[in-house]
Amino acid sequence: MSASLLEDELLFLAHSVALEQEAAERLYELADAMQVHNNKPLHDLFLELAGFSERHANEVQVHCQGKALPPLQVWEYSWPDEESPEVVHYSRIHYLMTPEQALQVALEVEQNALNFYQDVAQRTHNTALQQLAEGFAREEAEHVQAVQRRLQFLQKTGMNNTDFDPPHMPA
Amino acid sequence: MILKAKQYKSGVKPIWCPGCGHYSVLNAITKAFAALQQAPEQAVLVSGIGCSSRLPAYVHSYGFHGVHGRALPVAAGLKVARPELNVMALGGDGDGFSIGGNHFLHACRRNVDIVYVVMDNEVYGMTKGQASPTTPENWDHSKLTPHGPEVRPFQPCALALAAGASFIARGHSGDPNGLAQILYEAVQHPGFAFVQVLSQCVTFCPEQAQWKEIVHTEDVCTSDPVAAASFLHGDDGFAKGIFYRNPRPVWPLAHERKEADLREGFRL
Known part of the structure; x- marks a missing residue:
């Protein structure tokens, strides 16, 4: 994470907008992929999670109104990893994944976003930015809890990770 | 109006397996x-x-889903006939x-001003997982090659250098933003720009999910072919970045362009 991200409120907001928008776009993309492969439960779940992320992206946008955010190319963002923290990596997705596995991945990326905002809040010397990051962290914490509740409900209903039709390949 | 990345996507939903690295390449291109x-339109x-090779259908631009192995001659012909267009050829390792x-080989040598993106997953995925030219020699996951291909895999970047490519790079589907930067540079390079992309096949090579842990960035870009050859000779195949950039005259040369008036040649 760059030093300027930790002190520049506009740069932080630009990162926050990208974080939420990219998360929503990736989830919509995954929903489409699951729909194409006739996996309706996963399509519905990713669509729901995408809607969730999109609403949060809109909430972040509210904080940006009237502010000129710096125009950044996608490779100029300063993320802890190669992609923004709330984006589901393609390597975690499989066409036979179950809703429980999908929720586990969703939980991980929500936790990543929470860690990102908490990290900024703890390390910045800019009071306004700290308050902003703490507010976003609180919202992400709510998302983490929401996904956890959903996951617990799914586990109570007896669904599991069994792969009923593994790829026809040697182990 | 400023176009955003998602506005470069067509309305067609990809039919790749969920988790396929090619989604990432599509995103990097947009x-x-x-x-x-x-x-x-350009x-x-x-x-x-x-x-x-399904990728052109998913991008909001012109596209041509051509003949097996023949993307490059079609792309080169198009660029020669319509030099004002930005032409990108795409395909897999097979x-x-x-x-x-x-x-x-001859596209590298000729140096027509196009970008060639090879999504390399080291396997023929569409036909259910046979060994390709870049499959590791001990990959024994196919019933057709139960002991692995038992031949050395192609080294695409080293081959491109030896054949005369003037821009050589490698990206990884696990890093679409870094790949976007490589493609941004490749498109602006005057001449043949070759970009190998390590793009995982989740279905037939699930072990490629580990690539994310072993791919490493190398800041070695050079215009010296000897230095590039030295680097690529010791390359483990998982370095990413722009390795070589050395602009040279683009084919067709100016005097050939003047002579090659296609309308004149095809007039009945």
Whole structure:
């Protein structure tokens, strides 16, 4: 994470907008992929999670109104990893994944976003930015809890990770 | 109006397996186009056959889903006939290095001003997982090669250098933003720009999910072919970045362009 991200409120907001928008776009993309492969439960779940992320992206946008955010190319963002923290990596997705596995991945990326905002809040010397990051962290914490509740409900209903039709390949 | 990356996507939903690395390449291309503010009507994506060659259908630009292994001659012909267009050829490792292997060598040599993106998953995915030219020699996951191909895999970047490519890079599907930057540079390079992309096949090579842990960035870009050859000779195949950039005259040369008036040649 760059030093300027930790002190520049506009740069932080630009990162926050990208974080939420990219998360929503990736989830919509995954929903489409699951729909194409006739996996309706996963399509519905990713669509729901995408809607969730999109609403949060809109909430972040509210904080940006009237502010000129710096125009950044996608490779100029300063993320802890190669992609923004709330984006589901393609390597975690499989066409036979179950809703429980999908929720586990969703939980991980929500936790990543929470860690990102908490990290900024703890390390910045800019009071306004700290308050902003703490507010976003609180919202992400709510998302983490929401996904956890959903996951617990799914586990109570007896669904599991069994792969009923593994790829026809040697182990 | 400023175009965003998602506006470069067509309305067609990809049919790749969920988790396929090619989604990432699609996103990198649209992000690079957004960074360039590429006019959709001035871009043409030309592909061969295979999973990755479906990509032109998913981009809001002109596209040509061509013949197996023949993306490069089609793309080169288009660029020569319509030099004002931004032409990108796309395909997989089987399409580009086996069926189209000879075209690859001569495209590097000829240095037509196009970008060639090879989505390399080291396997023929569309036909259910056979060994390709870049499959590791001990990969024994196919019943057709139970002991592995038992031959050395192609080294695409080293081959491109030896054949005369003037821009050589490698990206990884696990890093679409870094790949977008490479493509941004490749599109602006005058001449043949070769970009190998390590793009995982989740279905037939699930072990490639580990690539994310072993791919490493190398800041070694040089215009010296000897230095590039030295680096590529010791390359473990998982370095990413722009390795070589050395602009040289683009084919067709100016005097040949003048003579090659296609309308004149085809007048009945």
